Amino acid sequence: MSTDEIARELFSSIHRQQKMLPKIKGLEQVSLGDMAVFGAIMKNLPEKDGKAVAMGTLHRYLRMSPPALSQSINRLEDKGLVERVFSKENRRMTYVAFTEEGKKIYHRERMRMDAIGKKIVERMGRKEAKELIRLTNRFHDVMEELILEQKESCKK
Incomplete structure (x- = not known):
């Protein structure tokens, strides 16, 4: 197999994986991208009283452009899963916090994803x-x- 053929096969394989992920049953209210944002919030929570994370921190952690991150936060906000919190000390600082519903959904979806991941590991070895x-x-x-x-x- 030539290097060109291997390169094409590599990208074909990646494309197949990308097409499969959205078909995973269980993620009902949030996309995998939303779950990545949720996970980033959870991992960076201690920042503001353990309740909210600065948008800048999420941007750096996720390596997302500010407009893409804002769109994702807007979607989650529209679903009532997160809310923006503005700093009283510095009006330019915006934080993101889970709503109670957002926390419930994150934990439920995280458990589903973990269960699917466990099955994949069991089948692959x-x-x-x-x-x-x-x-x-x-x-x-x-x-x-x-x-x-x-x-x-x-x-x-």
Whole structure:
């Protein structure tokens, strides 16, 4: 198999995975992207009394553009799952906090995703699952390097 054929197969495989993820049953009220935002909020909660996280922190943690993050927060806010909290000390600081309903849904969906992940690991086997994680992380690192190289070459 040539390098070109392997490259095409690699992107085909990634595309198949991307098409599969939305078909996972169980995620009822939130998308996988929304769950990523939820997870970022949970991981960064201690920031403001353990109740809210700065938008800037979410932006850096998720590596999302500010407009994309705002759209995601707007969707979650429209569903009543999060709310924006404005700082009294600095009006420009915006925080995001879970609503009670948002906390319930996050924990329920997190449990569903964990159950699905566990089934995947059981069927693949721990060794292959760990190897997939290693390779996926390596792929991500290589892609980041290539993106940085492209940005640098565009500056010249």
